[in-house]
Amino acid sequence: MDVNEAKRHAVEVIDSCNDLLLEVSHSIHSHPEENYAEHHAHDVLTAALESHGLDVQRGAYGLPTAFDASAGTTGPEIAVFCEYDALPGIGHACGHNIIAAAGLGAAIGASAVADDLHGRLRVFGSPAEEGGGGKVFMLERGALDGIDAAMMVHPADADLRWMTTIAVQQLMVTWHGEAAHAAAQPWNGRNALDAAVLGYMNVAALRQHIRPQERIHGVFTNGGDKPNIVPASAAMHWFVRAADISSLEALKTRVLSALQAGGDATGCSTEFSWLEPSYAELVRNDPFEDLYASNSAAIGRIVSEPSGDLNVVGSTDMGNVSHVVPSIHPMIAVAPRGVGIHTEKFTEFAASASGDAGVLDGAKAMAMTIIDLWSSAELLRSVTSAFDARLK
Numbered sequence: 001m002d003v004n005e006a007k008r009h010a011v012e013v014i015d016s017c018n019d020l021l022l023e024v025s026h027s028i029h030s031h032p033e034e035n036y037a038e039h040h041a042h043d044v045l046t047a048a049l050e051s052h053g054l055d056v057q058r059g060a061y062g063l064p065t066a067f068d069a070s071a072g073t074t075g076p077e078i079a080v081f082c083e084y085d086a087l088p089g090i091g092h093a094c095g096h097n098i099i100a101a102a103g104l105g106a107a108i109g110a111s112a113v114a115d116d117l118h119g120r121l122r123v124f125g126s127p128a129e130e131g132g133g134g135k136v137f138m139l140e141r142g143a144l145d146g147i148d149a150a151m152m153v154h155p156a157d158a159d160l161r162w163m164t165t166i167a168v169q170q171l172m173v174t175w176h177g178e179a180a181h182a183a184a185q186p187w188n189g190r191n192a193l194d195a196a197v198l199g200y201m202n203v204a205a206l207r208q209h210i211r212p213q214e215r216i217h218g219v220f221t222n223g224g225d226k227p228n229i230v231p232a233s234a235a236m237h238w239f240v241r242a243a244d245i246s247s248l249e250a251l252k253t254r255v256l257s258a259l260q261a262g263g264d265a266t267g268c269s270t271e272f273s274w275l276e277p278s279y280a281e282l283v284r285n286d287p288f289e290d291l292y293a294s295n296s297a298a299i300g301r302i303v304s305e306p307s308g309d310l311n312v313v314g315s316t317d318m319g320n321v322s323h324v325v326p327s328i329h330p331m332i333a334v335a336p337r338g339v340g341i342h343t344e345k346f347t348e349f350a351a352s353a354s355g356d357a358g359v360l361d362g363a364k365a366m367a368m369t370i371i372d373l374w375s376s377a378e379l380l381r382s383v384t385s386a387f388d389a390r391l392k
């Protein structure tokens, strides 16, 4: 079977699974599950992969909602990641149902030609992308051993070669003060809410003096219980982001000093913990992106280079994957320009006709990219060399 014949066949197989893929996408969309609680998505995806002949390991790598499926027996081993976690309150506003169903479709299409082309496929179900770092735990436990390249597609408001992916770490802070009656003996109190508010203001002042790609954002998670009790405790949850893991360390120190100063000013103690894992920036791979872009163009979807407003900035645990194996994280348009991810509007588009088109086109573009890497040692070598060069 030659490469074009194989691509045609994979696309036909994906088209013939149209109903299944959209049913899976909509089913995950209507059962939004957060960080490590994605049991419905895990069950739906593993059942579909198994019914299409893949070997499926459920609850893989000690994570009950992760899975590891495989097809093919010899040749280069290419991985596709499925994400399927949702956000609190706004459901699938990041459209991970589309990532999951497109990954499933790519797996079904590519596995239909795996034996003919002598290629091996892995399909990873990676939970908790929205902060829980499922991929990081999976790779630490050996998921990527022997993998030649990895990919996924993420929905957005544009078709883009990559997401501008910056490093991130989360910080939990609690200030401890002294409770007192707020009218009778306020002088005996040490106000933890004041500490948190001053800490917040210090970070707000810091924000003018950080680099363009750096981001700091926090929410109050505890601000006291009742106005007539001086709050003995207050807490915040922060995300600190920077262009890469090394510049992130310097910014983390500055943010922490700003928050601790709020405690110092009010006589409160500041307790903090940086949540593991941190997410690394994405190591881009030009030849790998070229393959995806030309396969996407072949089905009528032109993929642009991000520039100016045509850009999505975020953080993902796929960044950590990209430091271990050659990786791509293209964005696929499922919503009109300007409808950003993490909004209620985007949740609607994730299950709309344009969301469905994203599932099918994403599946096809990825399946064809897998076929390219299976069929040509030269293409795979160019992807590997680009990876080696970037990490040097």
Ligand SMILES: [Zn+2]
Binding pocket: 094, 130, 341, 342
């Ligand atoms: Zn997201």
Ligand SMILES: [Zn+2]
Binding pocket: 094, 095, 096, 129, 154
């Ligand atoms: Zn996402």
